[in-house]
Amino acid sequence: MTAMSARRPRRRPTKWRPIVTGALAMAVAFVVFVVPFLFIALQAVKNRRDASRLNFAWPSEWQAWQNFRDVISERNYMLLLAYFNSTVITVGAVALLIVLAAMVGYVLQRRRSRLNGIVMALVLAGLMIPPAVVPTIWVLQGLGLFKTIHGMILIQVAYGLSFSVLLYRAFIATIPKELDEAAIIDGAKPLQVFFRVILPLLRPVTVTLIVVQSIAIFNDFTNPLYYLPGRENVTVQLTLYNFQSQFSSQMNLLFMNVLLVTIPPLIVFIFFNRQIVAGMTAGAVKG
Amino acid sequence: MAAGVGLSSADVRLQGRAPGRTRRRSPYPTWFFLPAAVIYGALFLLPTVASLWFSLTRWTLFEAEFIGFENFRQFFREPFLVQGVVNTLIYGALTSGLKTVLGLLLAVLLTGNILFRGTLRTLVFFPVLVSTIGVGFAFEAMMHPTKGVINVALEAVGIDGPGWITNPSLALVSVALVDVWKGVGLATVIFMAGIVSIPADYYEAARIDGATRWQLFWRVTVPLVRPATVTVVTLSLIGGLRYFELIWAMTGGGPGFSSDVIASVIYKQYQAGFYGLATAGNVILFGIIALVVLPLTWWFNRREVDL
Numbered sequence: 272m273t274a275m276s277a278r279r280p281r282r283r284p285t286k287w288r289p290i291v292t293g294a295l296a297m298a299v300a301f302v303v304f305v306v307p308f309l310f311i312a313l314q315a316v317k318n319r320r321d322a323s324r325l326n327f328a329w330p331s332e333w334q335a336w337q338n339f340r341d342v343i344s345e346r347n348y349m350l351l352l353a354y355f356n357s358t359v360i361t362v363g364a365v366a367l368l369i370v371l372a373a374m375v376g377y378v379l380q381r382r383r384s385r386l387n388g389i390v391m392a393l394v395l396a397g398l399m400i401p402p403a404v405v406p407t408i409w410v411l412q413g414l415g416l417f418k419t420i421h422g423m424i425l426i427q428v429a430y431g432l433s434f435s436v437l438l439y440r441a442f443i444a445t446i447p448k449e450l451d452e453a454a455i456i457d458g459a460k461p462l463q464v465f466f467r468v469i470l471p472l473l474r475p476v477t478v479t480l481i482v483v484q485s486i487a488i489f490n491d492f493t494n495p496l497y498y499l500p501g502r503e504n505v506t507v508q509l510t511l512y513n514f515q516s517q518f519s520s521q522m523n524l525l526f527m528n529v530l531l532v533t534i535p536p537l538i539v540f541i542f543f544n545r546q547i548v549a550g551m552t553a554g555a556v557k558g
Numbered sequence: 559m560a561a562g563v564g565l566s567s568a569d570v571r572l573q574g575r576a577p578g579r580t581r582r583r584s585p586y587p588t589w590f591f592l593p594a595a596v597i598y599g600a601l602f603l604l605p606t607v608a609s610l611w612f613s614l615t616r617w618t619l620f621e622a623e624f625i626g627f628e629n630f631r632q633f634f635r636e637p638f639l640v641q642g643v644v645n646t647l648i649y650g651a652l653t654s655g656l657k658t659v660l661g662l663l664l665a666v667l668l669t670g671n672i673l674f675r676g677t678l679r680t681l682v683f684f685p686v687l688v689s690t691i692g693v694g695f696a697f698e699a700m701m702h703p704t705k706g707v708i709n710v711a712l713e714a715v716g717i718d719g720p721g722w723i724t725n726p727s728l729a730l731v732s733v734a735l736v737d738v739w740k741g742v743g744l745a746t747v748i749f750m751a752g753i754v755s756i757p758a759d760y761y762e763a764a765r766i767d768g769a770t771r772w773q774l775f776w777r778v779t780v781p782l783v784r785p786a787t788v789t790v791v792t793l794s795l796i797g798g799l800r801y802f803e804l805i806w807a808m809t810g811g812g813p814g815f816s817s818d819v820i821a822s823v824i825y826k827q828y829q830a831g832f833y834g835l836a837t838a839g840n841v842i843l844f845g846i847i848a849l850v851v852l853p854l855t856w857w858f859n860r861r862e863v864d865l
Contacts, residue, residue: 289670289671289672289673290673292667292670292672292673293672293673293674293675293678294673294674296667296672296674296678297673297674297677297678300678300681300682301681303739304681304682304684304685304739305681306707307693307696307697307700310696310699310700310707311692311696314699324705325699325700325702325705325706325707326705326707326710327707367597371593371594371597372594374590374591374593374594375590375591375594377586377590378586378587378588378590378591379591381586382584382586382588384588386588386591390591393598393603397598397602398796399796399847399848399851400606400844400847401800401821401840401843401844401847402602402605402606402840403605403606403608403609403837403840403841403844404824404825404828404836404837404840405609405612405617405619405828405833405836405837405840406604406605406606406608406609406612406837406840407601407602407605408619409605409608409612409619410600410601410604410605410608411601412619414600425597425601426601428597429597429598429600429601429602430602432594432597432598436594451585452585455585461585461586461587461590464585465590486687490687490688490689490690492689492690492691492803492806492807493802493803496825497825497828507689508689508690508691511689511691511692511695512691512807515695522699525695526695526696526699529689529692529695529696532689532691532692533688533689533692536687536688536689537687539687540684540687544680
């Protein structure tokens with residue numbers, strides 16, 4: 272980040288230029304990127320009649336709390352169940368992804384073998400090939416995993432592996448091989464080398480992956496739509512979709528729901544803002 | 559469990575070689591691949607391979623009756639399915655192109671010396687993290703033909719705004735624009751990293767030779783951010799071609815079938831119980847992505863050699 276600011280030595284010290292460009296960009300960014308979020312927030316606190324006008328008029332009465340309660344208690348507290356399910360799926364899938372992808376990335380980077388070509392081809396195929404939906408359902412049914420939370424976790428792992436492996440592989444290349452060799456000479460078994468020496472050193476990229484993957488999985492709509500139907504399996508994004516028809520005349524509740532669904536990513540973003548950008552770019556460009 | 563199986567087979571192999579002791583057991587055991595390979599193989603590779611067969615059948619999930627290429631024939635005979643194919647290409651090209659161009663311009667702006675730089679970076683990136691469905695609903699409301707904020711604002715300056723998502727010839731483009739709004743932050747971040755890794759000396763040298771800002775951009779920045787450009791174009795193209803969440807949230811493929819893409823057609827056929835046809839759609843989507851992305855990657859790599 273500091274490197275960015277140091278990049279362009281100024282030609283002449285024109286003082287007004289950065290200010291004018293910045294202010295102009297800020298004005299445009301406000302309209303383009305802030306106004307839509309203000310719109311969501313504003314509708315969420317209006318009453319039903321005001322919200323149906325879909326405008327920026329000041330609410331005639333504030334009922335944020337009541338809207339909040341209405342959305343939460345809708346259909347027998349479906350949203351709370353959805354938060355629970357989404358959290359279980361996200362935590363489970365991300366934990367598995369981290370360990371499994373790091374193991375693959377580690378051996379893939381360290382060991383020269385004929386397998387590497389095949390593994391890399393499969394990893395890249397995973398980035399490119401769209402998942403075959405109905406055959407996947409068929410396989411899940413065969414394994415007894417269709418419509419189950421663990422099935423959903425494993426699907427998210429399968430779909431997230433390629434990206435995670437690539438990121439780990441690129442990062443492991445920057446860790447000196449002498450480190451694992453020292454541990455091996457001290458008599459460490461492969462698993463010990465990996466869990467005690469390598470995995471702790473992967474922390475920066477692990478944090479990035481946790482952030483990126485947990486947001487992606489929490490926000491995922493398509494996969495739960497296909498592989499996790501059923502009322503008791505509802506996830507956060509699906510509540511929005513399920514409520515859409517029901518709330519078509521209650522835009523205030525729909526947008527309160529949007530607002531509530533946006534809060535977890537917002538929290539993650541506030542805490543890991545720099546980390547996301549730094550880690551993302553490290554992997555993406557070296558890739 | 560999977561790990562145990564891998565270990566024992568490694569042991570067997572080791573015993574076979576034990577007398578010569580030519581090769582130590584590697585400290586980087588291949589069985590590390592195994593747990594990931596089992597999940598990936600069962601839930602991604604197997605369905606992908608199976609799709610090649612099931613796309614040739616009339617399929618109820620319990621019984622599959624072989625019907626040859628009938629599903630594919632139907633896909634290219636039904637006008638609305640053909641439109642889905644065309645729309646997929648339009649959507650992919652439009653979103654990928656705009657994200658690349660706007661992302662690069664924003665990255666140049668946001669690595670330059672301007673006021674509010676940190677805040678601007680945050681604002682541009684934030685939509686990437688927000689729920690697609692939520693964004694879709696918000697823009698659907700803002701693009702309402704009469705009440706929507708956008709058209710009300712346009713009216714205030716004397717422009718008669720179009721029916722962004724109610725006009726069949728505009729719906730797909732409107733959704734694509736929202737997609738760009740949501741995704742341009744990621745492209746920007748990747749380009750920013752690319753720009754930052756260009757040594758400052760190059761700019762300095764070019765300036766001493768009297769290059770203008772415009773020339774600096776075209777002759778230094780654009781050629782040297784190539785790796786980032788390749789990443790952005792490829793990722794956004796693959797994403798754009800197989801994506802339907804936003805379309806589903808905003809238009810549901812409508813009005814009519816005017817904003818249907820292959821991915822949404824697959825979902826509709828799946829819902830209707832035409833599993834063979836849905837799977838054929840999947841195979842076609844894969845074919846299109848391969849046909850578009852592989853030559854592109856090849857072309858990018860070739861250009862790299864030229865440089």
